[in-house]
Amino acid sequence: MSEKWGPLQGVKVVSCSTAQAGTVPYMLMADLGADVIKIEPPDGGDGSRRMTVLPGMPSTFFETNNRGVKSVTLNLKSPEGRAILHKLVAKADIFGQNFRPSAADRNGFGWEELRKVNPKLVYVSISGYGTRGPNGHLPGTDSMAQALGGIAEAYSMPGQKMRTGIASVADESTAMLAFGGALAALTHARTTGVGQKIELSLLGSLVRLMGWTFTTTMWRNQNPVTGQARITGTPERPGISASFNDRDGKPLVFQLTGPENWKDAVTGLGFQDRIKAAGFENLGVIIDNDAKREELLSLLDDLFATGTRDDWVARLRKADIVSAPINTMLEASNDPDVIANGYVTHVDYPKYGKKLKVHGTPWQFSETPAKPGIAPELGQHNQAVLCELGYSEAEIKDLKTRKII
Structure with missing residues (x-):
């Protein structure tokens, strides 16, 4: 046969x-x-x-x-x-x-x-x-x-x-x-x-x-925010997809939607005290607020730079947050x-x-x-x-x- x-x-x-x-x-x-x-x-x-x-x-x-x-x-x-x-x-x-x-x-x-x-x-x-x-x-x-x-x-x-x-x-x-x-x-x-x-x-x-980002752009008649982070949703249901470097310069990404994901993420990472002190317990404050968005991203840059990529990714995944190392093409092939x-x-x-x-x-x-x-x-x-x-x-x-x- x-x-x-x-x-x-x-x-x-x-x-x-x-x-x-x-x-x-x-x-x-x-x-x-x-x-x-x-x-x-x-x-x-x-x-x-x-x-x-x-x-x-x-x-x-x-x-x-x-x-x-x-x-x-x-x-x-x-x-x-x-x-x-x-x-x-x-x-x-x-x-x-x-x-x-x-x-x-x-x-x-x-x-x-x-x-x-x-x-x-x-x-x-x-x-x-x-x-x-x-x-x-x-x-x-x-x-x-x-x-x-x-x-x-x-x-x-x-x-x-x-x-x-x-x-x-x-x-x-x-x-x-x-x-x-x-x-x-x-x-x-x-x-x-x-x-x-x-x-x-x-x-x-x-x-x-x-995809849907194009639809959102057309409906809002406004370009999306570009760069390090993709901010989505509303102040009540905010979402973020962002990349950061660890202490060795190795990049990672995580993505979440909703306030409960944000709480789980910062708790799992051990960032909750710094996040609270900076006034970002509610992720929704960065929606439609460029200054707040840049302030939060700068804070997260500093926090992620204190540890290793493997550890951060492992912590986020343990908290059931989508996260991954950002591979080079050669890394992706392996x-x-x-x-x-x-x-x-x-x-x-x-x-x-x-x-x-x-x-x-x-x-x-x-x-x-x-x-x-x-x-x-x-x-x-x-x-x-x-x-x-x-x-x-x-x-x-x-x-x-x-x-x-």
Whole structure:
């Protein structure tokens, strides 16, 4: 009996996508068993193959975003290359592209053209700004979406320059929304026999990522407080999420809502006498009062600087307050919960003769577990895929000679 893995086995995907937002949705599908074919230009392939910072090793960018997929090279500027793409699409469930608006139409894989090839096709199109606004024709990047969508401001510190974060939150948010949207549309297509086009953008995904804080901002018509602490709620039901450094400069965070949480937190930390003496028994006094907020945060800075992070976190957790150390990325990759839950794992790389640490999977399926793979060599699957389409050895050789593949 064959091993049961991946709930998406049997799903066929063709992707003419590059970068992060355009490739991660289909990498996730490959992790879950889908048969994903990545189309690349014959001359060099996806440019991110060369985005490496470790000499002699594969590109971490390409590897992370394209593991488990098949690589087929096609010159889509040629009639023969487009014909092969159309044959692949005819058998596919999902097609994805993230070129500039109108580029797909010019290169033979626009929605109107491919829906004629396969009426049940789910067609995923990712852009930078969305296609309906004044900047819909422009290319987009993660930093552009972070800037426009508000997250650069939301995570800024008062008095310091705003900047976009090193984590590609717009790209990854778009990828996850594309993943879910594509599978939702696939369910509809399999029920009704009717495919459809799904449009997403980096900007739209980032706005969604801002969540309820974005709603509050719109309803109040006022920006949230940024910096060290996030203050929420009302004077009667105040909330706070804030970060502090211990005596060694190691940061931690805690979050609470409601006056009872505040009392439990300061008691568990042993701060109750200082907090009472300073007039902060009622956390609600800092709501809509900038001076009081800064005074409390300064006091807490001093108090947390008297002990160690591990001790503070342990005390808060014992009081049933949500608290955690603030990890660096390297610390996060070795966090005991990250390791235990398989959020990072090791995968064999035969070409390099070693196992390398990689992203695991965020899902744990009881019956059909995910199975992370490795990224393909350029054109690695040309022969197998074209043979499945009925091309002979001689025809494949001729296509290669003429640089169609």
